[in-house]
Amino acid sequence: MTDSTRKTSLTGIKPTGDPHLGNLIGAIRPGLRLAESYDALYFIADYHALTTIRDAAEIRNYTRSVASAWIAAGLDPERITIYRQSDVPETFELAWVLSCVTAKGLMNRAHAYKAARDRNLEAGDADLDAGVNMGLFNYPVLMAADILIMDTDVVPVGRDQAQHVEYAADIAGSFNHAFGETVRVPSSVIPSEETGRTLPGIDGRKMSKSYGNTIPLLAPEKQLKKLVRRIATDSTAVEEPKDPDSSAVFQLLEQFASPEVTADARKRLEAGGTGWGDLKNELFEVLNPQLEPIRERYAELMAPGSDLDEILAAGAVQARARAHTVLTRVREATGIG
Numbered sequence: 083m084t085d086s087t088r089k090t091s092l093t094g095i096k097p098t099g100d101p102h103l104g105n106l107i108g109a110i111r112p113g114l115r116l117a118e119s120y121d122a123l124y125f126i127a128d129y130h131a132l133t134t135i136r137d138a139a140e141i142r143n144y145t146r147s148v149a150s151a152w153i154a155a156g157l158d159p160e161r162i163t164i165y166r167q168s169d170v171p172e173t174f175e176l177a178w179v180l181s182c183v184t185a186k187g188l189m190n191r192a193h194a195y196k197a198a199r200d201r202n203l204e205a206g207d208a209d210l211d212a213g214v215n216m217g218l219f220n221y222p223v224l225m226a227a228d229i230l231i232m233d234t235d236v237v238p239v240g241r242d243q244a245q246h247v248e249y250a251a252d253i254a255g256s257f258n259h260a261f262g263e264t265v266r267v268p269s270s271v272i273p274s275e276e277t278g279r280t281l282p283g284i285d286g287r288k289m290s291k292s293y294g295n296t297i298p299l300l301a302p303e304k305q306l307k308k309l310v311r312r313i314a315t316d317s318t319a320v321e322e323p324k325d326p327d328s329s330a331v332f333q334l335l336e337q338f339a340s341p342e343v344t345a346d347a348r349k350r351l352e353a354g355g356t357g358w359g360d361l362k363n364e365l366f367e368v369l370n371p372q373l374e375p376i377r378e379r380y381a382e383l384m385a386p387g388s389d390l391d392e393i394l395a396a397g398a399v400q401a402r403a404r405a406h407t408v409l410t411r412v413r414e415a416t417g418i419g
């Protein structure tokens with residue numbers, strides 16, 4: 083619901099993979115909390131996925147899947163707005179306008195583009211732009227349009243996306259400088275989880291799709307149990323004292339169990355007598371009841387003819403109404419239309 087007395091937050095979610103527990107802790111849960119203090123908008127960045135995905139069924143499926151996962155994890159469509167980026171065509175008109183006030187040099191310095199060039203350099207490719215499409219190059223402009231079209235105040239992002247939000251603020255400044263105060267200048271907020279510890283994956287490194295070490299948010303019970311059993315541990319014997327903080331199993335438990343359960347496990351590990359296998363059982367017993375309702379709601383939403391389509395359609399109506407007012411100001415300011 084739009085509430086004009088509150089500031090607006092905007093969360094963008096790229097539909098390029100199935101969510102895992104690292105996403106739940108690092109993005110979804112902090113994202114859910116925004117609804118308490120902001121007029122919170124969430125959108126599935128389906129047109130952003132088109133810079134890399136070349137399979138219609140895959141984009142369609144990930145778009146539904148990611149929307150369902152966030153709703154299943156606790157987004158309440160009665161209190162927030164969730165929509166598909168592609169349902170707000172005003173975004174793409176604004177992207178063109180913004181590209182006309184954006185210095186190309188700024189895009190040359192964007193992290194994702196620079197990383198692609200570095201990869202080509204390392205691979206000894208004479209063409210540093212090999213494999214770079216204009217969508218990837220323009221990505222920060224489209225992202226600025228996503229943000230500015232909603233009159234966004236704050237954008238919660240991980241460290242990796244902070245530069246993009248700074249760019250959006252820069253581009254908003256350039257537009258306002260050229261055409262007068264028209265668009266709202268956003269700022270980024272980095273969720274505290276990002277500055278604290280990150281969730282370990284089953285090999286002990288940071289849980290990440292690119293390491294192949296994730297525990298999927300929607301893993302069926304059996305698979306969940308198997309993955310928990312597979313978490314890497316050292317070979318300390320059951321009766322020996324253990325260091326909880328160097329254990330991936332314990333770090334996972336800490337994120338999902340109550341402070342009392344965590345403190346109790348810490349005591350038992352430090353005293354000796356609790357084995358890693360026991361701790362894994364405890365972790366599973368803590369995780370499974372929290373994930374079960376998410377799995378169930380997700381399955382309902384993913385079923386054909388579920389509420390999902392109506393939720394996204396209602397979100398699109400609300401989002402377009404906001405976008406329309408911003409675009410009208412922009413057209414007026416630029417003398418278009």
Ligand code: TRP
Nearest residue numbers: 093094095096127130225228237
């Ligand atoms: N670039 C973001 C990511 O890769 C997704 C995104 C697209 C986004 N547009 C946005 C995030 C606008 C916040 C605001 O995760």
